[in-house]
Amino acid sequence: QVQLVTSGGGLVQAGGSLRLSCAASGRTFSSLAMGWFRQAPGKQRELVAAITSGGSTKYADSVKGRFTISRDNAKNTVYLQMNSLKPEDTAVYYCAAGPNWFTYAYWGQGTQVTVSS
Numbered sequence: 001q002v003q004l005v006t007s008g009g010g011l012v013q014a015g016g017s018l019r020l021s022c023a024a025s026g027r028t029f030s031s032l033a034m035g036w037f038r039q040a041p042g043k044q045r046e047l048v049a050a051i052t053s054g055g056s057t058k059y060a061d062s063v064k065g066r067f068t069i070s071r072d073n074a075k076n077t078v079y080l081q082m083n084s085l086k087p088e089d090t091a092v093y094y095c096a097a098g099p100n101w102f103t104y105a106y107w108g109q110g111t112q113v114t115v116s117s
Contacts, residue, residue: 002026004108006095011114012085020080022095022108029076033101036069036080038091038113048093049080050101058101063089085115 008020020036035050049059049069057069068081078095093111096104 002032002097002106004095004097004106006093006108006111009093009111009113011116014085014087014115014117016085016115017081017083018085018113019082020093020095020111020113022078022080024076024078024097029071029097030073032097033099033104034069034071034078035096035098035101035104036078037094037096038089039094039110040088040091043091045094051078052101082113085113087115087117089113090115 003025005023010018012018031053033052036048037045038048039045047060048063049067051057051069051071066084071078091113093113095108097106098104
């Protein structure tokens, strides 16, 4: 079992930055792929960024060049650095963990990110 605790959301103006954190406990964190998802009102949940246990990363086209996912295995934490935020980035953001970046078995609670224009 893996427990995920997400933090770092908030309200920011367009063009600003936020960093989300997701602290994991339970299974060996370093063996897990980690992902950040988001869900805006009336829209489906979408994958924003993911990182494998080996450090490979992938991003949604809408956030490439603006968001960076990283992990610190010593702290059992994954981060999402979000720069140049846009109003369309407004959503509830979720952290997830799984055996690979196609399969997520564990989910954290969501954190609200609101970007004002």
